[in-house]
Amino acid sequence: MITYFDNFKDVPNLAFSLDMKIQGSDRRGEPRTPCLILVHYKINRQLYSSFILDINEAGAFIETDRSFPAGDKIVLKFIDPYSRRSTLINGSIAWSIDAAIGVKFNYHLFTPF
Numbered sequence: 726m727i728t729y730f731d732n733f734k735d736v737p738n739l740a741f742s743l744d745m746k747i748q749g750s751d752r753r754g755e756p757r758t759p760c761l762i763l764v765h766y767k768i769n770r771q772l773y774s775s776f777i778l779d780i781n782e783a784g785a786f787i788e789t790d791r792s793f794p795a796g797d798k799i800v801l802k803f804i805d806p807y808s809r810r811s812t813l814i815n816g817s818i819a820w821s822i823d824a825a826i827g828v829k830f831n832y833h834l835f836t837p838f
Contacts, residue, residue, distance in 0.1 A: 757781045764803040768793055768818070777803065784819065784829045792821040799828055 757779035764777045764787060779786045785801070793799075801814045819827040 755781045755783050757784075757786065760806070762803050762806060764801055766802070767800045768797050777801075778825075782830075784816065784827060787826050787828060788824060789821075789826055790824070792823055793818050793826055795820055799826075801828065 758781060759779050760777055762777040762780070763774070764785075765772065765774050766787070767773075773789070775788050775790075777785045777787050787801075795818050797818045799816050799818055801812075801816065803812055804810070805812045814830050815832075816828045816830040819829040821827070
């Protein structure tokens with residue numbers, strides 16, 4: 726059986742640009758852009774689908790129907806709404822509650838590869 730993530734090793738990490746201008750302050754240090762982006766993600770060899778609710782170059786807020794341990798590794802795959810390109814990002818779970826997780830990306834999205 727072929728799974729959604731079988732070909733991830735063949736997909737390069739794609740940097741993408743988002744308009745990060747958002748009003749108000751944010752405790753993260755870098756404001757997040759509200760969004761609604763379908764995301765498929767893998768944690769501990771399990772596949773999940775949900776929505777990114779806000780994002781910036783350092784991380785994302787994802788709605789879930791379960792909690793995950795902070796520190797777990799995560800692989801995100803989604804379509805960048807601006808470039809319409811498939812995007813693959815590795816990260817880790819920064820925090821988790823029953824209905825959401827905060828993800829910290831392993832690299833800054835605007836850092837050249």
